[in-house]
Amino acid sequence: xxxxxxxxxxxxxxxxxxxxxxxxxxxHTQAEVWLLRVPxxxxxxxxxxxxxxxxxxxxxxxxSRKEAKQYLDNLLKPGLHPELAGVPIHTAIVDGDVASVxxxxxxxxxxxxxxxxxxxxxxxxxxxxxxxxxxxLSAAPCPVLIRRGQQPLRRFLITxxxxxxxxxxxxxxxxxxxxxxxxxxxxxVLDDHGASDPAARQAAEADLWRxxxxxAVAGLEVRTEVLVGPAAETIITRLGALGADxxxxxxxxxxxxxRWIYGSVTEKVxxxxxxxxxxxxxxxxxxx
Numbered sequence: 001x002x003x004x005x006x007x008x009x010x011x012x013x014x015x016x017x018x019x020x021x022x023x024x025x026x027x028h029t030q031a032e033v034w035l036l037r038v039p040x041x042x043x044x045x046x047x048x049x050x051x052x053x054x055x056x057x058x059x060x061x062x063x064s065r066k067e068a069k070q071y072l073d074n075l076l077k078p079g080l081h082p083e084l085a086g087v088p089i090h091t092a093i094v095d096g097d098v099a100s101v102x103x104x105x106x107x108x109x110x111x112x113x114x115x116x117x118x119x120x121x122x123x124x125x126x127x128x129x130x131x132x133x134x135x136x137l138s139a140a141p142c143p144v145l146i147r148r149g150q151q152p153l154r155r156f157l158i159t160x161x162x163x164x165x166x167x168x169x170x171x172x173x174x175x176x177x178x179x180x181x182x183x184x185x186x187x188x189v190l191d192d193h194g195a196s197d198p199a200a201r202q203a204a205e206a207d208l209w210r211x212x213x214x215x216a217v218a219g220l221e222v223r224t225e226v227l228v229g230p231a232a233e234t235i236i237t238r239l240g241a242l243g244a245d246x247x248x249x250x251x252x253x254x255x256x257x258x259r260w261i262y263g264s265v266t267e268k269v270x271x272x273x274x275x276x277x278x279x280x281x282x283x284x285x286x287x288x
Contacts, residue, residue, distance in 0.1 A: 001175040002026075006034045006111040008102050011071050014117050018147050021180055022115040023083050028179035031112070032088040036105055037072055038098045039064035061095065068093045099135035107141045113172070114144045137251070137279050143172040146277045151245060153180045153276060158248040159187050159235055159269075162207065166250045169280040173248035174215040176278055181246075183221040186212055187238060189231045201226060232268035239273050248278040 005022045009015045026033050039061055072091045075081060094101045106114055116133055137144055147153075156177045160166045177184045188204045208224035216222055227234050239247055249266045270277060 001171060002029045002031050002112045002179075004032050004034065004109055004111045005113045005115060006036060006102070006106050006109070007115045008036045008038070008098070009071075009075075010037070011067075017117040017150060018115040018145070019081075020083065021145065021147060021153055022113070023087055025113065025176065025179040026087045029175075032090060034090045034092060034105070034109055034111065035072060035075065036092050036094065036102065037068040038101045039068050039093060039095055065093060065095075099132045099139075102132075102136050103139045103141070112142050113176075114140055114142060115147065116144065117147045137281075140281060143176075143278055143280045145176065145246075146279065148274065148276050153245045154182045155242060155244045156181050156184045156246045156248055156278075157187055157235075157239055157242060157244040158184060159189070160208070160211070161231075162188065162204065167211070169248050169250040169278070170211060170215055172280050173278060174217060174220075176246070176248075177220055178217045181220065183223070185223045185225060185238075185242060185244070187224075187235065188226045189234045190226060190228050191231070192228070232265040232272075235265070235269055236272050239269075239275055244275050246276045246278055247273055248280070250280045 002025055005026055007018050007022045009018075022033055025031065072093070076084065076089060076091070092105060094105060096104075102114065105111070114136065116136065118133060133146060137146070153176075156173060158169055158173045160169075174184065186208045188208055190201060190204060204226045205224065208226065212222045212224050225238070227238065235247070238244075247269060249269065251266060266279075270279075
């Protein structure tokens, strides 16, 4: 499923944390990896004739481009990052708004997966614009893996709500788990009305079992759970109880992060979960 993977980098060790899972997926699926750097046009201070001078944004862009090229060249030096060996690597330096460049590059190169790192609990990202990751999630033409922390991604929780749109998370979720993981849990949360209807619970359990069988991968343990309670709180609690490394969720896709399949549920999970997230936007034709 994953043939081309895009990893945006900003020169920081934090951003580079997205490399490990991206490269592992690439080796598993024989995919190509694109490393993207977006030069920053900003006011910088540089030494001029023994004193400190100022380069304004239009002047500093050339310096930023040079620094970006040097960074990517160093990253690819033989032996510096042995995990890069054996993976087809492409690099790109593109000027522009960071989020727009990421989304446009993904579309132009036919990318199947975008991998980005975050600060974790303190917000989505450290990029030049604090809302960059949110903008990418709201417009990306492919699944986006938002990595939080450094732990290996082994245990996956895929949340479903019974809708066809939510099921769009299944294929990429299982594909990522097959490359990185050991265990997948399919979770359906019923509200009080569904909980009081034995037929509804049985239907939910049967649907999860069907999905588990349809997407089963050799060597990957698959579990199913139907729980009752407030959706967001139940999902967040279950993520912690399972020690899940990745939450997999689908978005509604029409108006960005503020309109999810679950309404505000995915937004709450995104804000409160301490694990990484794989966010899947349905294709345009599925939203008509």
